[in-house]
Amino acid sequence: MMRSDGRGNDRLRKINITRNYIKYAEGSCLFELGNTRIVCTASVEESVPQFLKGKGVGWVTAEYGMLPRSCQSRIPRNKDSGRTYEIQRLVGRSLRSIVEMKELGERTIWLDCDVIQGDGGTRTASITGSFIALCDALIKLKKNQLIPRLPIKDFVAATSVGIIGNDLLLDLTYEEDSKADVDMNVVMVGKGEFIEVQGTAEGRPFSKDQMDKLLDLAKKGILELVNIQENFFKDIL
Numbered sequence: 001m002m003r004s005d006g007r008g009n010d011r012l013r014k015i016n017i018t019r020n021y022i023k024y025a026e027g028s029c030l031f032e033l034g035n036t037r038i039v040c041t042a043s044v045e046e047s048v049p050q051f052l053k054g055k056g057v058g059w060v061t062a063e064y065g066m067l068p069r070s071c072q073s074r075i076p077r078n079k080d081s082g083r084t085y086e087i088q089r090l091v092g093r094s095l096r097s098i099v100e101m102k103e104l105g106e107r108t109i110w111l112d113c114d115v116i117q118g119d120g121g122t123r124t125a126s127i128t129g130s131f132i133a134l135c136d137a138l139i140k141l142k143k144n145q146l147i148p149r150l151p152i153k154d155f156v157a158a159t160s161v162g163i164i165g166n167d168l169l170l171d172l173t174y175e176e177d178s179k180a181d182v183d184m185n186v187v188m189v190g191k192g193e194f195i196e197v198q199g200t201a202e203g204r205p206f207s208k209d210q211m212d213k214l215l216d217l218a219k220k221g222i223l224e225l226v227n228i229q230e231n232f233f234k235d236i237l
Contacts, residue, residue, distance in 0.1 A: 001167045004175060005034065012159070012171045012221050013121075015228060017129070019136060027136030031129030034173065035119035040129035042137035045108040058104025060134070062091035062111040064126060070115045087123045088113070090196065094127045094156055094187045095134055097195050103151030109137055120174035124158035124185055128225050131156050135233055152237055155190035157225035161214045163206060168213055170221045182206045186218035190226045 007013065013034030022028035027042035048059045064087045068074050091113060111134060113126035141147045160172045162180035169176060177183055181203035187195040199211065206214075230237075 001164060001169075003169070004173070007171075009167055009169050010217060010220065012224060013173070015225075017132060017228070017232075019132060019232070025133070025137075026140050027133040027138070029129050029132045029136075031125050031132070033121055033125045033171070035117060036121050036125055037115070037117040038122060038125050038129055039112075039114045039116060040126065040133040041112045041114075042130070042133040043110040043112065044137055044141065045110060046106075048106045048108050052106070056106060057101040058099075058106060059101065059108045060092060060096045060099050060104075060111065061108065062088045062095065062113060062126075062130065064088040064091060064113045064115075064123075066115040066118060066122070070118045087126065090123060090187070090198075091126050091130055094158065094195050095130055098131075098152060098154045098156045098189060099134075100151035100153060103147060103149065105147065107146075109134060118174065120172050120177045121160050124160050124187070127156065127158040127187055128229070131229060132232060135229075135237065139236060150237060153189075155226045155229050155237075156187065156195065157190075157222045157229065158185065158187040159218055159221040159225065160185050161218045161221070163210065163214070168210070168217055170217050182210070182214070184214050184218065186215065186222065188219060188222045190223075190230075192219065192223075 016032040018030040021030040022041050025041040026044045031038045111130040115122050161184050162172045163182040182201050184199035
């Protein structure tokens, strides 16, 4: 099929990442994926949730939100939804999977994902951008001798895939996602292991063969994103 932005079916949208985008955050970036733009920040808090106090381990958690006019119609400010909670839990557990919590000490890293413009893929872009913000925050902690080493076990990134008609597509825009017969969000680490697969048939059921092809397509896109992350941190991680 001919995509509205002229991409091939197996191509990611144009990516632009601006690190240290927010002056006061320990780590931050502006993550641009086509017309989707998200500010990801990492903030260090010298405490942990009550259930971890005294255990000598840290915590990584996330919050997610969309600005009122980040989409085609206004979203009421400070109106949380089930979707919001589901996405921030996904971001949090995705990033926790690659952090050695014992190496953090009893401190929390908050990852805030603020969508300033949405055109599909906001949850997957939040994960990919948050990893960059998280790494910069951890680099700062190490530089300040608050942690002995960078407690990162692997890279992590995410993307969306879907089926429209007979076509399998990588990195769906909002227009594509809204008419997809199948849409799937995939989170994966650099070594190729999956953290989460969220797949739903909207129009018609899909076969195992189609699912395998979608996962292969997602893996291709995620490894491209991981390669971008590696270029930022190749001399550090």
